[in-house]
Amino acid sequence: MVRCEACGKDVLKGNRFCTSSGAVLTQPPIYSGTGVPEGYAEKTVGLVT
Numbered sequence: 001m002v003r004c005e006a007c008g009k010d011v012l013k014g015n016r017f018c019t020s021s022g023a024v025l026t027q028p029p030i031y032s033g034t035g036v037p038e039g040y041a042e043k044t045v046g047l048v049t
Helices: 040-044
Strands: none
Touching: none
């Protein structure tokens, strides 16, 4: 379950909208660990100018 930020109701994980208020639910980050995922730094080198 996740909690709707708009109304505070519990909503099933995976829903994109709150079934009570209709608010758009924010998605949790794909990577929730600590540090930098393996291979991430190598893929982003040169993208920042």
